[in-house]
Amino acid sequence: MSQDLTELGVAAIRDGVAKGDFTAVEVAEAFNANVAAAQDALNAFIVATPEKAVDAAKAIDAKRAKGEALGKMGGVPIGMKDLFATQGVQTTAASHILEGFTPEYESTVSQKLWDAGAGMLGKLNLDQFAMGSSNETSYFGNVVSPWKRNDGGNASLAPGGSSGGSSAAVAARLCPAATGTDTGGSIRQPAAFTGITGIKPTYGRCSRWGVVAFASSLDQAGPMARDTRDCAIMLEAMAGFDPKDATSLDMPVPEWEANLSADMKGKRVGIPREYRMDGMDEDVLKSWDDGIAWLKEAGAEIVDISLPHTKYALPAYYIIAPAEASSNLARYDGVRYGLRDLPDGANLQDMYAATRAAGFGAEVKRRILIGTYVLSAGFYDAYYTQAQKVRTLISIDFKNAFESCDVILAPTAPSAAFGLGENVDDPLKMYLNDVFAVPASLAGLPAMSVPAGLNREGLPLGLQVIGKAFDEQGVLNAGLALEQRAGFTAKPDKWW
Amino acid sequence: MTESTYRIQGATGDWEVVIGLEVHAQVTSNSKLFSGSATAFGAEPNSQVSLVDAAMPGMLPVPNRECIRQAVRTGMAINAQINKWSRFDRKNYFYADLPQGYQISQLYHPLVGEGSIEIVLDDKDPEGSTKTIGIERIHVEQDAGKLMHDQHPTMSYVDLNRSGVALMEIVSRPDMRSPAEAGAYVAKLRTILRYVGSCDGNMDQGSMRCDVNVSVRRPGEPFGTRTETKNVNSVRFVMQTIEHEANRQVDLIESGGKVVQETRLFDPNTGTTRSMRSKEDAHDYRYFPDPDLLPLELDDAFLDDCRNSLPELPDAKRHRYESDLGLSPYNAGVLTADVETARWFELLLAETAKAAGKQPADVAKQAANWLISELFGALNKLGTGLAESPVTPEKGGELLALIAKGTISGSAAKQVLELMLETGDDAGTIVEREGLKQESDTGAIEAEVDKVLAANADKVEQYKAGKVQLFGFFVGQTMKAMKGKGNPQVVNEILKTKLG
C-alpha cells in the first residue's frame, strides 16, 4: 500500500472508507500493527483487541458493499480508555482491585461509538481510577509519552493524565482517536502534553452510565484526536441524552462538524487576568500570546476578564473530588466482583480492609483518606460545604465573565510534559498541573485543548478554550481558528 | 388530649417512659427506587437484582416517580409539610447487604417535613381518648439486601433482592408515653398507609419495621439516654420491646448503672432485647449530597395530582359514619380501622340500600351491626377473614334487604347466614328452600289476631282491666297459630291497635 493509513485522522478515514479509497479492514489492520509494535515501549494499552477492530471493520465493509450508510464513525478504529465498561472485555480503571473484571454490560458512550461504526483497538491505560496527571498511578505500569526532549537526552516523559494512554496512543499513531474522561483536566492536560486535541463537553452531554466513577459531579467523557474536526465528529457520536444517567442533559446533539467555522468575526475572546500567575513558564506565556494574536487575526475582539476565585479552584477541587471518590469507591469491597483478599481468620470487615489495601494504589488510598476525612463528623461543613460554596463562586465568576466575552482563552497546563518520576513524591506539585484546567471542570463548562506549538525543548504546548455551558460549537470554532493559524504539524519521532 | 398515667414502678419510685418510633415502610411500587428490577416478595435469591442494585462499576441511580408520589401522598395524609425542594444524600458505611457502600437516603432535605397523626387510646371511646403524635419527617431511602447466616458453616450468603427497594422512613417525635400508645400509633400509621395505598402494611413480610427508641425519666424531668431497638416487626413486639426495655433501664439506673446509647435487637422468643455488638463500632456515616442525583424539585401539577388522588382518610371516614350514617362511635371505629373493611362495608351498604329500596343511612346501623356481630363472628369461627369471605357484599346486601323488608325474621337471618357460608347459595334461594319466609301481610295477620282474640275473650277482658303483661300471651298465640312465620313487628302493631 502506498499510503500510510495510520497517518489519517477520523474524517479522512471515514471519508476514504466511504469513497472506497481503502477498506475499513485495511485501516484496522494498519492500526493493529502499530498498537502491537508500540506496546512494549509505550505501554499505552492495558488490553489490545485487534480481532474486535477487524470484526467491526468487516461489518463496515459489508455494509458499504450493500450500499448502506456507514455511520458518523464508519470504519474508524479507536482506543477506549479503560474506564469505560466494555462487555466481555476486561475493564480495570487501571487498578488491581478490578483486575480480571469482565463487565456484562457496555457503557452508553462506547455503545454509541460502536453504533456509529467505530471499532475497538483495545483498552487504554490511565491513571488508576483516573486519579493522576502523569499516568504513573496505573497498576499496569505507566504509559511513556512518544515525545522526547530535543536536548539529546533520552528521558522518558509523562503523557499526562489521567487519559495518558489515550494521548500517547493518538500522538504515536496507534489510533486516530481515543476516548478520554475529564474530571479536573484529564482530557485537556494529556492532550496538551502530547500535541493532540481533546475536548471535555458540558457536564451532562456524554452519559456517565457504564463509566467507572471517580467524582460524579465532575466526570465527563470526551474525544481525543488529532484535530478539531475529528473531535467534533467523535463528540457527536459520543454525546446524547441517556435516561440511565440522572444528570444527563436532555437536549439534542448539535451538528458540530457541519457548523465548524474558523471565522471569529464578532466574537469576543476573554483573557482571564488571574491565569497569569507568578513565575509562569515563559514558553507557556509566549504560546498564550501567540494564541491571542491568532484569534485577533481570525477576527475576534480580545477582552480582559477577571475570574477572581481562580486561586481557590484547585483546593476546592481537592476537597470535592476526593470526597465523592471516597464514597464512589466504597463499592470495591471484594464481595461482588474484582479482587478479594481474605486473610486466614478474617471477618467481613477485615476482608474489606485487606482487599482495599491490596487493591488500591497509593494515590487512590491517599484520596480516599482525604475524602473520608473531609466528610467525617465535625469536619464536613468546614471542608466540604465550604468547598461547594467556593465552587458556586467559581461558577458565578464564569457567568459574570461570559457577560463580556463568548469564549475564554488560557493555557491548558502550566508547563510542557515533565519527566516520569519527577513529581511522584510530591502530590501537591503534581496537583498543580491542573491549575488551569480545574476551574472549568468545577463549573461544568465545555473546554478544549488545542496544540499551539513546541517549546524550546521541542515539546508540545496546548492552548485551552473554555466556553459557555452548551456552547461546544463556540469552543470548537475557536479551537479551529487557533489550529489553522498554529499550523501544528510536529509529531514525535518514532523511537519505539 | 389524654395524659398517660402509665408508670414503671421502680424500687425508688415511679418512672415515666418516653418513646419515639422510626418506622420503615416499604413503598408500594412495581420496581425499585433507583432501578427497574422488581420488588415482589419471595423471589429466587438475586433474581430481582439489576446491575445498578449490585453496584457494578459505572452504574447510576434514576429515581422512580411512583415512589416519590407515594411518599408525597403519605405526607399529605398526615397533614405534613411537603418540601418542593429535596435532595438525596449518601449514608456511607460498609456492610455485606449494602452493595454501594452507601445507602441513598435523605438527611439534610427530606421530602416530607413536620406532620402528625391522631391515635385513639380507648376503642369504646374513640372521640374522648385521642392523642396527637407528632411526626418529624418522612424521607425516602433504599432498603438493604439480606444476609443468611445458617446455610454454610463458614460463610454468610447475600441476597440482594431487597437491595434498592424504596422505603419511607417515618420518624415520630418522642411523644408516646406507654406501650399502648406506641401500639396504637403503629396500628394507626398502618391504617393510614393502607388507606393511602403507599405501603401494604404486611409487617410479617417486613413491609413495615419499627426502630423503637426508648428512654425513662422521673415524671417532669428532662429526657434520659435512649436506646434504639431495630427492626421490630409487629405491634405486639413493639409493645413488648418497650416494656422490657423500660424495665431494664429502670433496673439498671436504680442499681446504680447508666443507660448507654446503643443499638439493640429484640428477640421474639424471649420477649427481651439485647445489645447489637456488630453495629457498635463508632459510626460516622459521612452523609453528603449524592452527586449522581440532582435536587428533586416538585411542581404544583405533581402535588395536585398527589392530593387529588388521596382517598377519604380513616378519621374523616369515621366521623362521617357517625354523623351521616348514625353509627355508634365504636362501630364507626371498627369499620374504619382497615381500608378493606371500610370498602367492604360501603359495598354492603350500597347493595343493601339498593336491594331494600331504601336510603343508605336508613340501613346503615343494621348493616354495621350485622357485619360486626354476625359476619365477623361467623368468619372468625371459620378461621377466615373478610377478604376470603364466601359471602360477598352483594350477597350480604340481599340478606340484609330481606330482613329490612320483613321477609325474614332476625333469627331466621342467622340461620340463612350459616347456610350461605356452608353452601355458597344466595339468601333468597335458601329462604325459599328452607321455607323461612315470614308473613308480613297485614290482612293475613289481622285474620289470625282476630281468631286469637275471639278464642280468648276472657283474657282480653283481663288485659283491658289492666293486666298488660298478658300482651306477650297474645303475641305467642298469634305466632303459634302462624307457625312462627308472622312478622313479629307487624303482629305487635296489630295487637296493640286491636287491644286499644
Added chain:
Amino acid sequence: MSVDTATVAKIASLARIKLGDQELEAMVPELNGILSWVEQLGEVDVTGVEPMTAVIPNTLRLRDDVIDADPLTGGNRRDAVLANAPAAEHGFFGVPKVIE
C-alpha cells in the same frame, strides 16, 4: 487542622483500608500537607453563598415505574450479576460469616 497518627488510623478504619505501621506513618505528613493547603479556602468570604447543587442548571428527572423496561437497569439477570463474584454459591454472594 492537622491529623495525627491516631486520626489517620481512624480514617483508614472508616474507609476500610488496612494500613501497615510504616504506611500509616508516611501518610500522616502527606495528608497534613494536602489539608493545610486546602485550608486556604477558609479565607474565602462565603456569606450568603449557597453550596453548589447542580453544576449545570438541570433538575432531577423521574422515571416511570416499569419493571425491567431496560435490561441494562432491570432484574432477572442473576447470571450476569454473579458472573464476576469471587465466591458465588447457590445463587448467592458468599462472604465470611457475619455474627450479628
